[in-house]
Amino acid sequence: METSVVPDIANVVEKWKDKKGNLIMILHEIQNQYGYVPREISFQLSKLLDVPLARIYEVLTFYNYFKLKPPGKYTVSVCMGTACYLKGAPELLEELHHILGIKEGETTKDGMFQLEIVRCLGCCGLAPVVKIGNKIYGGLKRSDIVNLLSQYSKEGAPVAQPV
Numbered sequence: 437m438e439t440s441v442v443p444d445i446a447n448v449v450e451k452w453k454d455k456k457g458n459l460i461m462i463l464h465e466i467q468n469q470y471g472y473v474p475r476e477i478s479f480q481l482s483k484l485l486d487v488p489l490a491r492i493y494e495v496l497t498f499y500n501y502f503k504l505k506p507p508g509k510y511t512v513s514v515c516m517g518t519a520c521y522l523k524g525a526p527e528l529l530e531e532l533h534h535i536l537g538i539k540e541g542e543t544t545k546d547g548m549f550q551l552e553i554v555r556c557l558g559c560c561g562l563a564p565v566v567k568i569g570n571k572i573y574g575g576l577k578r579s580d581i582v583n584l585l586s587q588y589s590k591e592g593a594p595v596a597q598p599v
């Protein structure tokens with residue numbers, strides 16, 4: 437079935453069409469816009485750029501940066517930098533695996549949480565640190581995780597305050 441090209445995509449392609457390394461730049465712009473690179477957009481790009489779809493997926497899967505699935509509503513970033521690691525971050529991560537049922541880079545089925553590992557969030561004095569959305573929580577223990585997650589409602593804004 438023929439689908440119409442999203443105008444924004446046509447503009448992005450037009451902007452980069454004649455430039456070197458354009459495929460990566462176009463994919464970057466798309467990911468910035470959508471938070472990931474939707475499959476249907478890859479199809480459209482393949483046609484617009486006359487590049488095989490396999491080549492587009494080769495690039496998308498080569499770079500960890502690109503995401504093929506929509507991001508979760510909240511990104512849960514566990515700091516595994518040295519200070520956090522030594523103060524128990526691995527246990528926090530284990531608990532998050534257990535409660536959310538996902539591994540790093542995955543999103544929960546309900547689309548609420550996406551789990552990531554990061555290296556130092558710049559607040560080592562609060563170690564171990566977990567960031568949810570744009571809020572930082574420090575001095576966490578394994579037993580804090582369940583309460584922390586439960587404070588994020590399905591409807592919207594978290595009611596938790598940063599520790």
Ligand code: FES
Nearest residue numbers: 515517520557560
């Ligand atoms: S090591 Fe975790 S915030 Fe620096």
